[in-house]
Amino acid sequence: MMYNFRNFTNVANFVFGQGSFNQLGAILKQRRKPTSAFFIFFVDDVFKGEALAQKIPLQGQDTIVWISAQEEPKTSTVDLITQQIHDDFNTLPTGVIGIGGGTLMDYAKAISLTLTNPGSSTQYQGLDLIKNKGVWCACIPTLSGTGAEVSMTAVLSGPEKKLGIKCDYTVPDQIILDPELTKGVPPHQRFYTGMDCYIHAVEALTGYCSNALGDAYGEKSLALCRDVFLNHENSYAPEVNEKLMIASYLGGLSLTYAQVGVCHALSYGLSHVLKYPHGIANCICLNQLEDYYGDAVSTFHQMVEQHQIPIPQHITKALPEEKLVALAKVAYDLDHMWLHALGKDWKAKMTLEKLVDLYARL
Numbered sequence: 001m002m003y004n005f006r007n008f009t010n011v012a013n014f015v016f017g018q019g020s021f022n023q024l025g026a027i028l029k030q031r032r033k034p035t036s037a038f039f040i041f042f043v044d045d046v047f048k049g050e051a052l053a054q055k056i057p058l059q060g061q062d063t064i065v066w067i068s069a070q071e072e073p074k075t076s077t078v079d080l081i082t083q084q085i086h087d088d089f090n091t092l093p094t095g096v097i098g099i100g101g102g103t104l105m106d107y108a109k110a111i112s113l114t115l116t117n118p119g120s121s122t123q124y125q126g127l128d129l130i131k132n133k134g135v136w137c138a139c140i141p142t143l144s145g146t147g148a149e150v151s152m153t154a155v156l157s158g159p160e161k162k163l164g165i166k167c168d169y170t171v172p173d174q175i176i177l178d179p180e181l182t183k184g185v186p187p188h189q190r191f192y193t194g195m196d197c198y199i200h201a202v203e204a205l206t207g208y209c210s211n212a213l214g215d216a217y218g219e220k221s222l223a224l225c226r227d228v229f230l231n232h233e234n235s236y237a238p239e240v241n242e243k244l245m246i247a248s249y250l251g252g253l254s255l256t257y258a259q260v261g262v263c264h265a266l267s268y269g270l271s272h273v274l275k276y277p278h279g280i281a282n283c284i285c286l287n288q289l290e291d292y293y294g295d296a297v298s299t300f301h302q303m304v305e306q307h308q309i310p311i312p313q314h315i316t317k318a319l320p321e322e323k324l325v326a327l328a329k330v331a332y333d334l335d336h337m338w339l340h341a342l343g344k345d346w347k348a349k350m351t352l353e354k355l356v357d358l359y360a361r362l
């Protein structure tokens with residue numbers, strides 16, 4: 001009998017706990033054996049001049065590349081930074097470390113791979129297109145929700161599409177989950193990105209690719225999100241930050257074994273065409289998706305109400321028809337999401353016209 005189960009990769013090493021960022025120096029020290037060893041840190045530029053930046057354990061040729069998280073990660077930036085590293089150093093770095101939210105972690109994951117796989121990152125957007133293992137990669141979230149710290153995807157916006165570099169090699173080798181790093185996140189950002197996690201769990205649990213393994217992670221992630229956003233209004237207490245960080249981690253894992261669905265497919269269009277950041281794009285979409293995720297949308301409305309977070313509405317009202325079609329095309333191309341959300345015959349249930357109508361509601 002032939003079996004065709006995927007042989008998944010997981011994060012090899014992880015540290016969890018308040019203040020665990022301080023162990024980064026010791027973790028890197030184990031990899032500094034050759035004297036030529038050096039690391040490149042990709043860090044969210046909001047930390048420039050902040051206490052976190054002072055704690056980055058730089059040595060020798062180590063370099064910090066500051067990156068803005070104002071825009072979604074782009075293939076052009078990945079290609080530019082990869083070329084810069086090749087130009088500036090004689091050898092490959094020993095490793096790369098992403099410090100920030102999903103954007104910074106996705107940059108670290110993608111550049112780890114493009115350093116060892118020639119050509120533009122655009123040619124690797126898709127499933128299993130990467131040929132060579134990347135350089136060692138660590139991810140350190142400073143914002144909870146995206147699950148990028150554990151997922152096998154580095155999501156990139158390219159000239160033609162928003163699509164992840166997805167393969168076993170994309171999974172980071174090391175993560176440090178230090179909830180203390182998230183205490184300065186502004187409330188809106190915390191909510192939008194926290195909802196990304198909530199939506200990962202809702203979508204993973206509601207679809208045709210669901211299974212006991214993905215469900216186990218998804219259910220706990222969902223329970224933690226509900227607890228954080230329904231029982232702890234605006235609380236930045238250490239134990240609440242811990243819960244949200246673990247919800248993010250488990251939500252990311254749930255997606256390894258299941259998939260996202262309708263909300264993420266629609267949100268990819270908003271991010272790619274209208275440049276909305278991922279978290280808020282998801283919130284804009286979920287807000288109008290009662291038909292697909294009924295009770296979960298009611299709970300979302302309750303969370304929005306409790307936290308008094310503005311969710312933009314009527315954003316597509318003034319858009320010309322061709323823009324709506326452009327949005328619909330981005331979403332329609334994500335067939336792995338539709339396959340999970342609507343089943344093998346998804347094309348009979350979802351059409352470009354129906355997508356245009358859905359976008360017109362947002």
Ligand SMILES: [Fe+2]
Pocket residue numbers: 146196200264278
């Ligand atoms: Fe997401």
